[in-house]
Amino acid sequence: MPSAVVEHVGKSVLSALEAFGAFWRFAGSVFLWLYTGLGKKTLRLMPPLMFEIGVKSIPVVAVTGAFIGMVLAVEMYNQFRSIGQENRLGAIIGVSVVKQIGPVLAAVMLAGRVGGALTAELGTMNVTEQLDALRVMGADPVRHLVVPRFLACVMLTPILTIFSDILGIVGGWVVAVYGLGIPHGPYWEHAENGIGNWAVLEGVIKSIFFGGAIALISCFKGFTCGAGASGVGRACTESFVYSFIAIIVFNFFFARIASEWYVALYGIRSIFGG
Amino acid sequence: MSEDTPIIQFKDVHKSFGRLIVLNGVTLNVERGKCLVIIGASGTGKSVLLKHIVGLLKPDAGEIWFDNQRVDTLDVRRLMDLRRRIGFLFQMGALFDSLTVLDNVAFPLVEHTRKSEEEIRQIAEAKLRMVGLANIGAKMPAELSGGQKKRVALARAIALNPEVILYDEPTTGLDPVRSDVINELIIKLQRELRVTSIVVTHDMHSAFKVADRIVMLHEGKIAYDGSPHAILESNNPVVRRFVMGEASEQELASLNGRPTGDF
Numbered sequence: 001m002p003s004a005v006v007e008h009v010g011k012s013v014l015s016a017l018e019a020f021g022a023f024w025r026f027a028g029s030v031f032l033w034l035y036t037g038l039g040k041k042t043l044r045l046m047p048p049l050m051f052e053i054g055v056k057s058i059p060v061v062a063v064t065g066a067f068i069g070m071v072l073a074v075e076m077y078n079q080f081r082s083i084g085q086e087n088r089l090g091a092i093i094g095v096s097v098v099k100q101i102g103p104v105l106a107a108v109m110l111a112g113r114v115g116g117a118l119t120a121e122l123g124t125m126n127v128t129e130q131l132d133a134l135r136v137m138g139a140d141p142v143r144h145l146v147v148p149r150f151l152a153c154v155m156l157t158p159i160l161t162i163f164s165d166i167l168g169i170v171g172g173w174v175v176a177v178y179g180l181g182i183p184h185g186p187y188w189e190h191a192e193n194g195i196g197n198w199a200v201l202e203g204v205i206k207s208i209f210f211g212g213a214i215a216l217i218s219c220f221k222g223f224t225c226g227a228g229a230s231g232v233g234r235a236c237t238e239s240f241v242y243s244f245i246a247i248i249v250f251n252f253f254f255a256r257i258a259s260e261w262y263v264a265l266y267g268i269r270s271i272f273g274g
Numbered sequence: 275m276s277e278d279t280p281i282i283q284f285k286d287v288h289k290s291f292g293r294l295i296v297l298n299g300v301t302l303n304v305e306r307g308k309c310l311v312i313i314g315a316s317g318t319g320k321s322v323l324l325k326h327i328v329g330l331l332k333p334d335a336g337e338i339w340f341d342n343q344r345v346d347t348l349d350v351r352r353l354m355d356l357r358r359r360i361g362f363l364f365q366m367g368a369l370f371d372s373l374t375v376l377d378n379v380a381f382p383l384v385e386h387t388r389k390s391e392e393e394i395r396q397i398a399e400a401k402l403r404m405v406g407l408a409n410i411g412a413k414m415p416a417e418l419s420g421g422q423k424k425r426v427a428l429a430r431a432i433a434l435n436p437e438v439i440l441y442d443e444p445t446t447g448l449d450p451v452r453s454d455v456i457n458e459l460i461i462k463l464q465r466e467l468r469v470t471s472i473v474v475t476h477d478m479h480s481a482f483k484v485a486d487r488i489v490m491l492h493e494g495k496i497a498y499d500g501s502p503h504a505i506l507e508s509n510n511p512v513v514r515r516f517v518m519g520e521a522s523e524q525e526l527a528s529l530n531g532r533p534t535g536d537f
Contacts, residue, residue: 041384125370133368136328137382137430138354 019224026142026220030150033143045148053114053149054156058163060113061106065164068101069093069171077180087186089176091194097168098195103203104251106164107210110157111243115218118149119239122222123232131223141223150215157211158204165203196269198262206254213246279342281306281438281470282327287336289322296322297333298494309464309471311481311502313516314491320474321365323491324440327472328360329353341437358386361431361439361469365446367423369415375402375426376411382433401429405459421452428459432467439463441473445480457483478517490516 072093080086122145125131134141169191176182218239225235280303289297296319304310312320325331326338329345338345340356348356369378379398383389389397402408405425415423424444431439441460445453457480464471464484475481481488482502490498490505490513498505498513505517515522 128366129364129368130370132325132330133362133364133370135330136357136360136362137385138357139381139385 022224023216023220026223027216029142030146030216030219033140033147034150037140037143038147042143042148042151045144046152049148049152050156052117053110053152054159057110057113057156057160060109061160061164062167064105064109065097065102065167066171068105069097069168069173070175072096072101072168073172073175073180077176086180086182088190088194089182090173090187090189090191093172093176094169094191094195095199097172098165098203099199100203100251100255102165102168103161103207103210104247106161107157107207107214107247108244110153110160110211111214111218111240111247114153115214115239115243116236118215118218119222119225119236120232122146122219123225123235126223126225127227127232146215146219146223149219150212153211153215154208155211157207157214161204161207165200198266202254202258206251206258209250209254210247213250214243217243217246279306280304281341282472283337283339284323284326285337285339287323287326287333287338289319289326289331289333295494299336300491300494300496302489302496302499304470304472305487306470307468308486309460309473309484311473311475311485311488312491313476313478313481313488314497315516316476318491319494320476320491321442324362324442324472324474327438327440328357328362358382358434359437361428361434361436363424363428363431363439363441363444365442367415367427369423369427369430371415373415374411375407375413375415375418378415378426379411379430379433381430386434398429398433401433402426404432404463405429406455421448421455424448424456425459428456428463432463435467436469438470438472441471441475443475443477444473445475445477450479453477453480454483456480460484478519492516 073089076089076092077086080089080092122131125145131141131145134144173187173191177184177187221235221239221242225231282302282304284300284302287297287300288295300319300323312323314320322331326333327340327345329348332346336346341359343352343356345353345356369375370381373381376395376398379401380394383394383397387394399408399411402411405428407422407425407429410418410422410426415426418426428444444456444460448456460471460473461484463469471484473480473484485502488498488500488502488505489496492512497510498508500508505513508514508517511522
């Protein structure tokens, strides 16, 4: 009996390692094509994809961003008021939104909306032998299908993050100023002091990685999905779950490194100072 | 290169997926300009055999040769060159559903030639006419019937004037009349384009109609290799039953709920 357990654990570990290796080989081939095969043909495929991935995601990202900004104002107002610092709400909402909530939430929404669609599309192409058809016609499916999708995701996630940031700040401002009666001038003054270029850039830069991770994971899951409708369905679920985990874990390590660099470069800057 | 040398050779090819052995030592030579039909029950590795020719699958052991080049060890670039010489008709057609019919047929031309858009459009239209489907170029694959899809896929497979056409169950899922249209097309292309054809099927009517030679796969090995006429006289019970479309006693027993061990 114990040997069966060991065997089972061993098999699971091996297959997980195998999948991990296959993923990085896949990612490697995407990077190789980006480096060697980025021609007019690839670029011509991009506008419809950018519309699908970018433009159509704006409403979702905007609505979630705005409501998160609004709810932050509602939740934090009483605590800040109790220490007489409610005017500083703008700073804390702004920093939370541009550093964390904007990029992470935009990425999570994209993992659900775009990642699921990419996996379903490529997975269906896989089970209906369209990927094989590309291969036998001497066309590399990674170059044809993955590279333009990867590029579109990497280019558009930062832009969608900026949308999410703006709507989050506006949402927080509307609730704080018009709902909770914080004076307009001090609110923005503190917001301006609190949100530095570093914070905005940090959010936007990590969103590029989020976009890349979403594209690679979703496309890989589509390319390797099992047979039939159930295979595609399972791949879609896994693609969202893995993208989500990748985003959250990467976000933590990125924040660690970024905050160390920031302190090394500029020292600690308090929202509550000045 | 002599006309007599086989265009495709399988040398003792073995392939398994997990514990399932699909090909168990297949040796086969395919002659130029002829139509070889590979028959066998579902799941006996017919399609797997076909996919080895274009390098979509690699054998566990053994060698595959195409026109004096070894396919299974070929690097990616050479494999791409080789694949341009082969047209592959997939079981369900595998048309790209985001492209129109005309763009589907034009795809290999756009990919591999430096012809102008106008020239490519003309060639694609000519190929569509060849399969009897003029004037549907603007449609999307989802608007086509099963038979039309296969014919469009065939037009796409012959877009680059291949030397070899591989058909993966070309008549499966079609009614008898539409199946016959496909059979006639296979014969027509064979005659007009002087290609080598390999047809994988379990449709015996189709096999008799198009074949110059029939090979039957059974349990990963070749159970029959010969002319369409001679197969009717085969003494091998497995071959006879398949050709006549009769289930074995063992298979019938499983219907009656008696345990059989195998099924």
